[in-house]
Amino acid sequence: MNFSNLTIQEVNHMYKEGQTTLNELSSKFFDRAKNVQDKYNAFITLDSDYYNNVVEDISEELGEDHSLAGIPAVLGDNICTKNLRTTCGSKIMENYISPFNAQVVDKLLEAGVIISGKGNIDEFGAGDSKGSSYYGHSKNPWNEKITPGNGAACAIASGTALFGLASDASGNLRQSAAYCGIAGLKPTYGRVSRYGLIDYAPSLDQIGILAKNARDIALVLACTAGKDSRDVTSLDNPVPKYINEIQGQLEGLKVGIVKNWEEAGSLENEVKKSFQKEIETLKEKGVKIIEVDIPSLFHSSTVTAIIGAVEAFSNLANFDGVRFGCRAESKHLHEMYIKTRTEGLGTYLKRFLTFGAMASSEKHFNSLFLTAQKMRTKIIKELQKTLEEVDMIATPTVPFQAPSLESSGKDEGITGSADVFTSAANLAGLPAISIPVNIDTSTPTGFQLMGRTFEEGTLLKVLHSLEINKNIQWPTV
């Protein structure tokens, strides 16, 4: 079995033709996951009992077209699973087992998906793929010396899962996709229920999808999208048949390029070249490229950091040892809080939360938090105006190639330098996709498209069109 190249469509075909069985496929994938785990540390939790139970419970017909039954998937470890711990990449949640499944988990299990394990994440999903997990760095299957972003992307690129769900609060999911040479979609805010996502910044966070191609993302999005009465920010816009929307020509599509995109901090030449190459391809396909002006775009990562830190400071306040998670022993309540949080939370996160406490304090509320909120409104307006003119906005996903493991996590700043292009979509709640480019070299990178709300289908169509001619040699494990 060639794990690396498999897609959902191909697995369905194999099931249908009797080329494999659920037992065979699931056990081979689990074995591979264990091997990959030893090598790349993609997972925080791989539990064979849980895995076997999930497989046993699958009652759906296998091999149907567009079915997710019997398809192995990985979840970011801030998505709650009953009977399988959810650590948020943090020591403080080391043994936490949620009494309920996230809405997306229920949906996947109903569809017969094999949840293979919980992928490594930055602690509480905060930051720009810094590798701040208590459970250690994951390694990139393309190059063990560089970061893969999150563990889910690593698991997919290394062929242990066909797709993954992970959170995206400032771009982490799309950055991980770019680093691992796969595709990553952050849907419109409210498209997918966040019930059961342990997010850190509820106004920014969205559960997104990682997979190798547009067809797979389309199937997973159709399965997970929709209104959920338990998450009032989820919206009840109809869920289209995304699989039909990805077909078709790109001719006539208008794509905006930000006027001063080349001035983005730490933009690497490699990234610049591959972005321009992709733009050329789009032109060849009849896409109209239009220069657009989004003056405040480059403020979005700072604004995201301020708002994210304030929300996180509040959202993570109850990780205090009182009702769940680790608790440091102490005779006094406040001492217990301080000890628990000092021991249970990582250095980067503590710095981030402290910054959030400061940015929302009476003294700095107006100059930092309120200013950031006003700036957010400004950015939203600029994006909305631009998207009246063009169908989508193109930028590189990350201005640089995947950083080395040595350098990642050493960043002392609060603002994520990888978030320059990605975080605007989180501020505005817009859907954005990272399309893999440069996957013929061993340092993949990403091409990002940000679209209008609820137009995920159009983004997937571009991805589909761009991937058709690419013949990828996935890294061997």
Next chain:
Amino acid sequence: MKFEPVIGLEIHVELLTNTKIFCGCSTTFGAEPNSQTCPVCLGLPGSRPVLNKRAVEFAIRAALALNCNIVDYTTFDRKNYFYADLPKGYQISQYFYPTGTNGYVDINVNGETKRIRIHQLHLEEDTGKLLHVGDILASPYSRVDFNRAGVPLVEIVTEPDIKNSEEARLFLQKLRTILLYTGISDCKMEEGSMRCDANISIMPKGSKTFGNKTELKNMNSFRSVQRGIEYEITRQSKILKSNQEVIPETRHWNESKGSTTAMRSKYLASDYRCFPDPNVIPLETDKDWIDQIREALPELPDEKQARFVKEYGLPEYDAEVLTSTKELADFYDETVTLFNEPKTVSNWFMGELMGLLNNEKVEITQCKVTPQNLANLLQLIDKGTISGKIAKNVFEEMFKDGKDPQAIVEEKGLIQISDTAELEKVVEEVVEANPGPVEDFKGGKKKALGFLVGQVMKTTKGKANPQMVNKILGDKLK
């Protein structure tokens, strides 16, 4: 130096919704600890609040009843602080846009109407409750009961319009009456569904500058509010008289000791870092909805009192007493419809009915007497079937077992004797048996007549029609 107290109250009132403000858990009081909880009200990671529409409706209803302006756009904001009874690490409250602002409550102070302005009314969630063994400092552990966490509350904040403890009590009673009328809360101070904190300061009489204030907590009855405020005014006066400064702080009322102790300084005031909760979307309150709630409001105590004076010609005092609860007022209204002599009915209410209710500690809602039966009783008196005196006995029977007065009267043979011949016969006997008093009367001692009437009543076991007895006796002894 004479001092003038300045008092503002903050009242928390639990709403009578069936379920909590952000989840479907029951709000019933007194259940097994932590039996009414779920991931949402326990603040478990990944859970999300879903706003209870009823709680918003109740808050609007209360705000309308307190003559507030209703906000048309509101957010639910996080008030961030650390405490073990706070499951999310923040309390969701309306910090930026309270449901109601600029309202008022009129109270009656020695016959004068005084207006206490309401600064605001906002909706929020209650916290859990810490349980200790004995004293909090001596307890070996703290336990937390989250049944109360997420119960919807409204907090009502007055302007500093209250001048003394008596006004504070009158205000609280009036507020409670109004809220009970609206049905949004059961306002039980002893169960904590109504809680009152008081901000108290004093300043030299005539001064325009407020003194340092203290916030007084833990007052669990109207009486302790009154006592606590009095204690605090005295304490502060002593401090100022000795040329010291009142420390702005939160103080704890100790009911058994009858004194207050310092809890925490206001110099170290918490910074709550309030901001709108991204998980609870902003709410636009629809004008039509507010109008519907307004129209559905019951007639409130002040309106009812005015109507009782105008429509029924009752004295202010009667009207105030009769409207002190909605149930009593409804009972009265219904009785008057059946027996249209408002003052007579009022006398019976204020005398017999309320007397028995108080003595027997029975609520009007549990009273066995129905408006219909009371009206029947009054009709029996009116027709002369029974005397007023007998009626009181009949009423006691009715109160005990809820029987119809006619049945009691018949069963016990209590019908009034209004037959002239029969009464003349009794009068004859009495006159014969009491020559002394008869002589006294004839000799000019008018008082003796009363004795003779009494003898007639005694002989007839109180059934003789007293007016007729008076007349017959008078004629006879002329």
